[in-house]
Every structure is written in C-alpha cells, then in structure tokens.
Amino acid sequence: xxxxxxxxxxxxxxxxxxxxxxxxxxxxxxxxxxxxxxxxxxxxxxxxxxxxxxxxxxxxxxxxxxxxxxxxxxxxxxxxxxxxxxxxxxxxxxxxxxxxxxxxxxxxxxxxxxxxxxxxxxxxxxxxxxxxxxxxxxxxxxxxxxxxxxxxxxxxxxxxxxxxxxxxxxxxxxxxxxxxxxxxxxxxxxxxxxxxxxxxxxxxxxxxxxxxxxxxxxxxxxxxxxxxxxxxxxxxxxxxxxxxxxxxxxxxxxxxxxxxxxxxxxxxxxxxxxxxxxxxxxxxxxxxxxxxxxxxxxxxxxxxxxxxxxxxxxxxxxxxxxxxxxxxxxxxxxxxxxxxxxxxxxxxxxxxxxxxxxxxxxxxxxxxxxxxxxxxxxxxxxxxxxxxxxxxxxxxxxxxxxxxxxxxxxxxxxxxxxxxxxxxxxxxxxxxxxxxxx
Numbered sequence: 333x334x335x336x337x338x339x340x341x342x343x344x345x346x347x348x349x350x351x352x353x354x355x356x357x358x359x360x361x362x363x364x365x366x367x368x369x370x371x372x373x374x375x376x377x378x379x380x381x382x383x384x385x386x387x388x389x390x391x392x393x394x395x396x397x398x399x400x401x402x403x404x405x406x407x408x409x410x411x412x413x414x415x416x417x418x419x420x421x422x423x424x425x426x427x428x429x430x431x432x433x434x435x436x437x438x439x440x441x442x443x444x445x446x447x448x449x450x451x452x453x454x455x456x457x458x459x460x461x462x463x464x465x466x467x468x469x470x471x472x473x474x475x476x477x478x479x480x481x482x483x484x485x486x487x488x489x490x491x492x493x494x495x496x497x498x499x500x501x502x503x504x505x506x507x508x509x510x511x512x513x514x515x516x517x518x519x520x521x522x523x524x525x526x527x528x529x530x531x532x533x534x535x536x537x538x539x540x541x542x543x544x545x546x547x548x549x550x551x552x553x554x555x556x557x558x559x560x561x562x563x564x565x566x567x568x569x570x571x572x573x574x575x576x577x578x579x580x581x582x583x584x585x586x587x588x589x590x591x592x593x594x595x596x597x598x599x600x601x602x603x604x605x606x607x608x609x610x611x612x613x614x615x616x617x618x619x620x621x622x623x624x625x626x627x628x629x630x631x632x633x634x635x636x637x638x639x640x641x642x643x644x645x646x647x648x649x650x651x652x653x654x655x656x657x658x659x660x661x662x663x664x665x666x667x668x669x670x671x672x673x674x675x676x677x678x679x680x681x682x683x684x685x686x687x688x689x690x691x692x693x694x695x696x697x698x699x700x701x702x703x704x705x706x707x708x709x710x711x712x713x714x715x716x717x718x719x720x721x722x723x724x725x726x727x728x729x730x731x732x733x734x735x736x737x738x739x740x741x742x743x744x745x746x747x748x749x750x751x752x753x754x755x756x757x758x759x760x761x762x763x764x765x766x767x768x769x770x
Contacts, residue, residue: 361633364703370630375673376649378534389519390575391532392678393512399505402498403524407462410493414453414475414482415466421487429483453482462494469493511681533678536576539598540567541606543584563607563662570666574674591621599650608657618654619643627652637702638727639665658727664705682765690717690757696749698742710737710757719757
C-alpha cells in the first residue's frame with residue numbers, strides 16, 4: 333500500500349466499494365480516498381501559453397526558470413552611510429570617534445570613481461555599488477560628517493550592511509520551479525531577472541450548469557416553492573479562487589431535451605460542473621442524459637457526508653462533475669474533488685487543500701458509516717489549533733460554510749467525537765496547498 337493510500341485507510345477506513353474505472357460496478361458507493369484517486373488519475377494536463385509578466389500573477393508556471401544573471405548584479409550598500417575599511421574603525425566608539433577623509437559621494441545608479449584606502453571613506457546611498465577597498469558600510473546615523481571628514485562612532489565587522497553580488501540568485505540557479513502558483517514576490521523575482529514574458533499553464537474554462545425547476549436567477553421574483561440559483565454563483569467564485577475561468581450557462585429546467593442542449597454547449601469547455609439532478613428522484617435526468625452524450629462514468633455516490641450523490645467521469649477527455657444540488661454539498665464536493673482536479677490540469681506541484689492537526693473544543697456528533705466533513709471554526713492558540721462546529725450541519729445551511737474556517741475530518745465507524753480529541757482539519761480559503769490529507 334502506498335503512503336498516500338495508507339494515510340487514506342487510516343483516516344477513512346477500508347474502501348466501501350469498487351472504482352468503476354478499475355472494473356467495478358458503476359453506482360457502488362466508494363470511499364473518499366477512492367474517489368479522490370479516481371479524479372486525480374483521470375484528469376488531463378492542459379497546454380501552456382505565454383503571457384506578459386504583469387498578467388502572470390496567480391498563474392501557474394509551466395516551466396522552470398533559471399537565473400540568467402546574478403541578483404543583485406554587483407556588490408551594493410544595504411543602507412545610506414559610509415563605505416569604509418573595517419580595520420580603520422576598530423578603535424571607534426561613541427566617546428572616541430575615528431575621523432576619515434571623504435573621497436566622494438556615490439549616488440544610486442552611479443559608479444565609484446575611487447578606491448577606499450587607509451584613512452578614507454566614501455559616502456554611499458542605499459543600492460549604490462560599494463567601491464573597491466571597502467569591506468563594510470557604516471550606517472549614516474552612526475556617523476557625523478562635515479568639512480570633508482566623517483567621524484565614525486562605532487566599529488563595524490567585515491560585510492556589515494553590504495549585499496554581495498549573487499546574494500539572491502546566481503547565474504544558472506533555478507529561480508522558480510514548474511508548477512508554482514506565482515505570487516507577488518515571484519513576479520518581482522522574475523522582474524529582477526529581466527524576464528518580460530512568462531510561460532504559464534493555460535487556465536481551464538469551467539462550464540457551470542445549474543439544473544432545477546425550482547430555480548430563479550438573480551433579480552427575479554420568487555414564486556411559490558422557488559429558490560434563487562445560488563449554486564452557480566458560489567461555484568463560479570470557487571472556480572476563480574482556484575485560478576480557472578468560470579462560464580455560467582444559466583438555469584436548465586428538469587427536462588431531458590433542455591439538459592441535453594445545455595451539456596452539448598458545456599462540452600466546449602475544458603471542465604463541466606453541474607449541480608442537481610444526480611440523485612434518484614423522478615426528475616433527476618442528468619446522469620441518464622450524460623450517458624446518452626457519451627459520458628463515461630467513473631463513480632457515482634461516495635461514502636461521505638455531505639455530498640454522497642456525486643458523479644464523476646469523462647466525456648472524451650473532458651472531466652465532468654455532477655455535483656449535488658444542496659448548496660453545502662455542492663461546495664464541499666468542489667473543495668474536495670474539483671479544486672484539486674483544476675490544479676492538476678494546470679500542472680500545480682501540490683493540488684490538495686492544506687490540513688492541520690487540531691483538538692476539538694466540544695463534543696462533535698458525526699454519522700457512523702460515512703466520512704463526515706464537519707464545518708468548523710478554527711482558532712490558533714498557544715496549545716495549538718482548536719476547533720468547534722459552526723452549528724447546524726444541514727446540507728442546506730450555506731452560512732455554516734460562510735462563517736467556518738475549515739472542515740473537520742470525522743472518519744467512519746464512530747457516531748461522535750469527544751471534546752479534546754485530536755483531529756485533522758482541512759483549511760478553507762487558503763492559497764496554500766499540501767500533500768494528500770486522506
């Protein structure tokens with residue numbers, strides 16, 4: 333058993349069914365780690381494209397970048413002061429300053445004209461090249477200069493306040509590796525190398541199909557038995573958060589011909605997300621219609637709560653996720669399965685959400701037989717992370733995710749977790765990614 337699968341077995345118990353992609357029966361309830369593995373191994377990598385550096389923020393680097401120059405390219409001062417020979421400052425002190433003759437003032441962007449020799453110093457600005465002969469810079473506030481002479485009141489050590497050439501990067505050194513999500517410091521690092529165009533992974537276009545006769549769109553009046561189509565906007569925001577491009581296709585009524593037309597359009601995208609219509613109700617037509625359009629289902633139903641009625645598969649090379657219609661179930665399934673899939677398609681080096689070890693502040697009721705993801709509030713204390721549920725765990729209470737910071741992983745086989753119990757918690761809303769937590 334691999335390390336990842338061993339961890340999965342510890343956290344989630346033995347598999348509850350067979351993976352259809354491996355010859356199992358489609359429709360058998362499978363474990364969470366089986367479902368995660370099926371998704372990870374099925375999604376394709378996307379191609380890459382070139383973008384100008386300012387547009388590369390929060391894009392995934394498609395190839396490693398090596399330094400083409402030293403950064404910084406020359407030895408320079410870390411602050412305003414005087415470039416000196418440290419041997420000349422050995423006897424300096426507040427009550428016995430050392431007097432040195434000022435050779436010149438070196439402004440930023442200019443080159444020194446003279447070497448520092450015994451008994452001399454050069455006034456220097458932050459970022460300016462350090463002149464030959466000098467091996468340290470004395471801070472301006474530790475000196476007093478007038479009439480061509482500087483009085484140094486402190487002794488300095490060799491290298492003090494000097495940034496050496498190549499201190500940040502040396503020529504040929506790998507600056508950033510492929511698969512990295514580019515952050516502001518990365519953009520600055522690439523700029524320091526003079527890189528104007530960056531090779532990044534193409535962002536997946538994600539079609540979002542919301543099904544249901546009960547749905548109305550924003551700005552429309554609610555009729556009897558109707559609700560607002562919040563799932564489409566929730567998922568669109570989640571897609572953007574990962575770095576992909578959402579395409580909302582609107583509301584699709586529970587009619588096979590309309591569902592067929594919507595999915596035919598959706599298959600022009602790189603990934604398809606649908607919400608609702610994947611359970612066993614009289615008007616749940618999504619799985620049947622997808623199959624008629626050439627969809628190869630890898631699994632349906634996962635032994636988890638919330639989000640059991642989840643279907644995943646491929647139509648040609650296009651990943652399709654049929655998410656539950658309940659808003660919490662839909663978003664939790666997105667965090668667990670869709671977000672890692674999108675990161676994998678963009679070549680991100682680590683695709684899973686980060687997890688932390690924590691302890692429960694109060695007893696937590698769970699569902700035996702399912703891996704339950706309990707919405708919780710996470711607090712960092714001196715003793716470590718502490719968690720408590722956000723309140724109602726109903727799959728229709730979206731506020732429980734809105735006020736929550738994480739998902740407590742409650743393994744199957746137990747009906748409750750006592751206060752003070754060590755648990756693992758998936759952190760939500762973090763740019764960080766980690767190793768498989770399951």
